[in-house]
Amino acid sequence: MTIRDRVIAIIAEQAVLDVADVADDSTLESLGIDSLGLVESIFAIEEAFDITVPFNANDPSQGGFDLTSVSAIVAGVERLIAERPA
Amino acid sequence: MRRVVITGAGTVNALATDVPGTFAAFREGRCAIGPLDIRDKDRLGVGIGAQVQGWTPEAHFNRQQIALYDRFTQFSLHAAREAITQSGLVFEDQLSLTSGVVLGTAGGGVNTWDENYRAVYEEGKNRVHPFVVPRLMNNAAASHISMEWNLRxxxxxxxxxxxxxxxxxxxxxxxxxxxxxxxMLTGGSEAMLCFGGIKAWEGLRVMSRTACRPFSLTRDGMVQGEGAGVFVFEDYDHARARGAVILAEVAGFAMTSDAGDIVMPQAAGAERAITGALRDARLNPSDVGYINAHGTGTAANDKTECAAVAHAFGAHADRLMISSTKAMHGHCIGGTGAVELLACLMALNDGVIAPTIGYEEPDPECALDVVPNVARQARVDAVLSNAFAFGGLNAVIALRRV
Structure with missing residues (x-):
């Protein structure tokens, strides 16, 4: 499974959708994921990839992690994995 | 229906271990938030909190007592001693039988849970201290106050x-x-500034890593504190008959439930609690000069609370003062409303409004007079204290000068 596939699987599970219904350009809002669902999705991503996503629910833009679309999240996860200490 | 007055107040919080010291800190706008000094802090993402510094249980309690008292109970007992001493009450005979204790706490003996989970899970021990249960139970503080003061x-x-x-x-x-x-001895206490207590909050992603800045556009979350506030609530006629000094009248109270979301607050529920407290106290909105806000410094609370106040008070919302003292003593969770009621007593008795410190930039969604950064002299005759909990539970108290 690619990173993209795993991120989409996590988001699909959170949104209670089939993975086929989650597109690269989907926004979390369009998938029906609310603020609680967002925090849970980030937690699941962190656990899956052993990374720490900079995210403060008070100001989602603060940490520099782009959450505007599925593809942006995938790109952000790829970057954090690349930066992960060996 | 009887009238109810406050005849004693006590506290332990990160600003001070008594009421006069806390008032002095409120007047100065002092911040007690700093780097956390707890075990395993290197594994926490949140590195700040408002800890009660230099607390030495041995200075207040003997060895057998310490074996039974979690930190939240110690804070409660210390605050109760100050409050009851101020009230001058002695609980004997009939008064003992008709007096009691109701205390709030969210987590109870969190340090006791934390230390003993660590012992059995991390250190692999198979035996724990015999008093783990009586230390951690939420009613421990209320029970120990009742035992120490003969409240039956x-x-x-x-x-x-x-x-x-x-x-x-x-x-x-x-x-x-x-x-x-x-x-009734009443108030609340919390002591969850331990690894597990902070880690749990960290998971929610609402904690600031820098500072608590209520109502400021630059706010980025809450900061945990710890401590207790305990008050003597007394029948007015009883207090008058014995010539007690009356700190304030408890004029009204209301509680509501949002019945909406487990963490996101809703303005309508908060507003109903505010208007309910005014109605219960038979106060007009224009009578209220000051509100001690819940004001956590989160994005969600502060704008929702301001919307609720603006709607409940109408045009008068622009004339009253509203401040959050959490930027000074942190969010004391289940004890916070009690620590914050002190700011209401200071406003009514000393004519000094505690400031909202940490305020940097106006937020159009919090466009009220939040008494930024500097305490203010003002005479107020009636005040409210707001508390809005996760779970959508809102509780507002109204006090007035007697």
């Missing part, structure tokens, strides 16, 4: 997250007002 009437604890203390004080008020009790 209604005694229990209330746990409604960040509204625990306000719910407790609201119930104490109702019990004295109805005649179910002559005197």
């Amino acid at each position: 009437g209604p005694t229990f604890s209330v746990s409604t997250a960040c509204a625990s203390a306000n719910h407790a004080m609201g119930l104490a008020f109702q019990m004295v007002r109805s005649g179910a009790a002559t005197v």
Whole structure:
């Protein structure tokens, strides 16, 4: 499974959708994921990839992690994995 | 229906271990938030909090007592001693039988849970201290106050997250007002600044890593504190008959539920609690000069709270003062409403409004007079104290000068 596939699987599970219904350009809002669902999705991503996503629910833009679309999240996860200490 | 007055106040919080010291800190706008000094802090993402510094249990309690008292109970007992001493009450005979305790706490003996989970899970021990259960139970603090002061009437604890203390004080008020009790010791206590207590909050992603800045556009979350506030709520006639010094009248109380979301607050529920407290106190909105806000410094609370106040007070919302003292003593969770009621007593008795420190930039969604950064002299005759908990539970208390 690619990173993209795993991120989409996590988001699909959170949104209670089939993975086929989650597109690269989907926004979390369009998938029906609310603020609680967002925090849970980030937690699941962190656990899956052993990374720490900079995210403060008070100001989602603060940490520099782009959450505007599925593809942006995938790109952000790829970057954090690349930066992960060996 | 009887009138209810406050005849004693006590506290332990990160600003001071008594009421005069806390008032002095409020006047100065002092911040007690700093780097956390706890075990395993290197594994926490959140590195700041408002800890009670230099607390030495041995200075206040003997060895057998310390074996039974979690930190939240120690804070409660210390605050109760200050409050009862100020009130001058001695609980004997009939007064003992008709006086009780209702205290709020969200987590109870969190340090006791934390230390003993660590012992059995991390250190692999198979034996724990015999008093783990009586230390950690939420009613431990209320029970120990009742034992120390011979309070034999209604005694229990209330746990409604960040509204625990306000719910407790609201119930104490109702019990004295109805005649179910002559005197109630009431307030709240919390001590969850330990690894597990902070880690749990960290998971929610609402904690600031820098500072608590209520109502400021630059706010980025809450900062945890710890401490207790305990008050003597007394039947007015009883207090008058013995010539007690009256700090304030507890004029009204209301509680509501949003019935909406487990963490996101809703303005309508908060507004109903505010208007309900005014109605219960027979106050007009224009009578209120000051509100001690819940003001956590999160994006969600502060704008929702301001919307609720603006709607509840209409045009008067622009004339009243509203401040959050959490930027000074941190969010004391289940004890916070009790620590914050002190700012209401200071406003009524000393004519000094505690400031909202850490304020940097106006937020159009929080466009009220939040008394930024510097305390203010002002005479106020009636005040409110707001508490809004996770779970959508709102509890608002109204006080007035007697």
